[in-house]
Amino acid sequence: MERVSVPSAEIPDMSREHKARFAWVPSRALLASIRAYQRHCASRNPLAPLLKKWAVLRHGFWSVMTGADIPLNTKIAGGLLLPHASGVVIHPDASIGPNCLIFQQVTIGTRGPGGAPQISGHVDIGAGAKILGPVKIGKHAVIGANAVVLSDVPEHCMAVGIPAVVKPRKYSEE
Structure with a gap:
């Protein structure tokens, strides 16, 4: 019998959230917008405020498309x-x-x-x-x-x- 590996409870497997560039996977796109927002909030890049606003727009779109209510700061x-x-x-x-x-x-x-x-x-x-x-x-x-x-x-x-x-x-x- 083949053993199935159990995902770790401590080490995140980010491949589970991966989305191909033009793939239609709304839930993963929603998560990507949340990750982008949190990344830009912590960034010191001069473009971070603009990129943060873009992430907010993406989040709003994907929230409507999925019908999910997951705040950006979760x-x-x-x-x-x-x-x-x-x-x-x-x-x-x-x-x-x-x-x-x-x-x-x-x-x-x-x-x-x-x-x-x-x-x-x-x-x-x-x-x-x-x-x-x-x-x-x-x-x-x-x-x-x-x-x-x-x-x-x-x-x-x-x-x-x-x-x-x-x-x-x-x-x-x-």
Whole structure:
């Protein structure tokens, strides 16, 4: 049986976000505009203010095309996969670790004052899931489709249901 390599929870794999120059991949173009904006904010290049405005325009276009609400200043580590970015909403104070996978209609937000979710590396979030409040999601966790996560999820666990129940993940040893 062939071994499948698991993405790292610490080292971002930027090839997961790569987009060919004229390829129509709206979710990757949206991420590219966010990365460009953050890069130009930190740049001392004299053209940085102009390039930053261009990144804002690109972000606005791709936000409309994808139907996603991901603010420009969101802390997103590298290697994020958004196969279908439609309806994805991420709070600006949330942080997302490297090599995560987020499907459509996911909400990562707050439940009022108190903080936003902190998602560790290599977390898979199923379609329609809601992660709300100051929760911490551990490395290599899986959030099931339509789960409503209101409490912390430890490493290597999965959360399913409304409200989410945390269960250990089972691995086959073949």
